Amino acid sequence: MSIYAITSLIVFIIVILGMVFQKIDRTLIAMLGAIFLLGAGVFSDQIGAIKEYIDFNTLLLLLGMMVFVETLRKTGIFTFLGLSMLKLFGNNTYTLFISLIFLVALFSGFIDNVTTILVFIPMTFAITDSLNINYLPFVLGEIFASNIGGMATIIGDPPNIMIASAAGYSFTEFALIMYPITIVNLIFVIILLIYFFKKDLSIKIDKEAVKNFDVSHIVEDKKEFILSILLFGAVIFAFALQHELNLESSTVALAAGFFSLFILRPKDLKDTLSNVEWENILFFFALFLIAGALEETGIISIFSNILVDFSGNSLLIFSFSILIISSFFTGFMNNVPLTAAMIPVVEKLTISGSSVFASIDSIWYSLSLGACLGGNLTPIAASANVIALGFLTQFKGKTISFWEFAKYGLIIVLGNILISAIYINFVFF
Template structure:
């Protein structure tokens, strides 16, 4: 019982530190991780690192941060931003719509973090060019990346786990979840257009767009073309990673070190200094703290409580599953939560005549869209806000994010429940 109380206490301490900003989130996260290791939550101290830190995510972040910084020096993202403006930039609403749609579509086939790492520099460059506020567009893209991730098996790690456990094919999963993702995305567009209507009604002077030139952005044509080719190749590698049998982190490291070899062969210090080391350490600490909750059985306890709810009607139970999974995923990494719940769902299907196979889709929807609730609800959220601070010095508080995240998650849960009721 001692270890359970300490694990919960450490988790609450880190959440309070993040919410109040009294302590730097990385310091709080790493201190919390060290506490659960020192007191002996893990049988072997190294188990905390080998069993619970998701090194696929850590090296994915590291590799893509290096890659993005190499390409950013060649103005590739600013170029794409200006090109986008030339095509659809005469209306802020059309610009938002195109970028939200692109982020969601790419997030359905590529890891959300990778999508965010590609699009945030582009979006910041666009905002600078048009003198637009950063926060509304970055927030919309964060929400779009998590909603887009619900569309396919490969869009978000929980979907891979659920599809594997339930033996759902890529096509069967997409038939159910892709339309839901699209409906939720349209709801997001409506939400953003209403909440940020003042910003979106801003007029863009045609002469500002017309005066923008591509030529001035290309300082070295050979390096620029090579950067563009590298970007396309890396995106293709992510799209076909399962066919190529490559982990996401391996692709990210390939991108990082091939780009360094081809474009920054001698001096890489300035590139490595641009890596968001604070975010990487924060993730590592958070993985260990969540691992402590799993190691002590706290996550399993929460999952087992779902069994007690099956005495309710199936409609009420499935609605509660959506609410519970999205709420927990708003504060905890959805990967360990999904891992803890899957065995419980398997038993529920076997033991309860009220529960059928469709419960897997409810779990997927809740675990994925719940990540939009808070600034730490998903990896993409943390990285996007870290990039916003790194490049523009803008901090977004936990409360400010929650003010919008709570409502978009609520809207998506209601839509998901109605959608599932109709198709099932």
């Protein structure tokens, strides 16, 4: 192993440890790691490395969707839909719980998990306080649902954006495989949480209190609200037909973001762009370079060969290995760096010359499932978890410990892995 390979591996481990222990901001430590690798001569051509290893399709898709979601959020569409669901399904605690969980999962398939949590958790506190019911099962359910729902589409969770870009999957192609297993995993979580919190969810709801919820004040501009619904539908339609329209997913996302901004809030450009999570985009940029260094120096090839030897050249065992490894690593290191490191491993299989890996769709989908499901393992596994639990402390003074969260998360993730493994076997083998 060369000095550059050792250097790349050490930098990767330092960045991962920095994110796990959260002593330094993850974007800062990732950028410092990437800059160090560029300056240390790991890449023979620095500009060439940026062109080769940075997935600009993913970065631009993220940018476009961030602008789009921020623009639509200001119209009140997300809050309106959430409270409307309450009025429709709030007759008893069970239907309220199930409808909110499904709505969070549905939203997470189209807007990022963090935005979904930012919209729903404060709204959930308002609902549970008004109805005098325990907020904890709702908060935990929405955290788990945001991570599971995000795996349904290529735009639902950053790992999916990266995987779909690497594998060349269209929005429709990806969703047709992932939606069924998303729904099954979500039902499993709902059943478990109802069992865990049966006493809290058995409380009767005051139906008059539900009727008194007023959603009319949320929509300040009806014309703007209707336009936002039409734009949302048009964007989903464009994603569904992106291959037929010969459009990259990043082109659709950029068009969605900046056209909606032009139509709805042309004077809010600076304000909207200031709310874009630029630190996440820079974080991705850095991770692509760090993963690129692992590939450039041969670390990825070594790891890929170890996995192939372990699986005995069995596509099924390799797929299951990726599912399990990505699930548990995601629980402690966030799914984005894991996915960035695993994509080159999977890509190496297609050029290995082995007929066993002529088609690797099962591996790509196993990686997506593991990277998204593992977000429910611990409170630090996903940004949505951290934000939701932060709200819990901020608004309720309630702190959930690492192990208190993990005791629910471990059971849920183990069950979801088993269900997903059966599904992968059924669909691809």
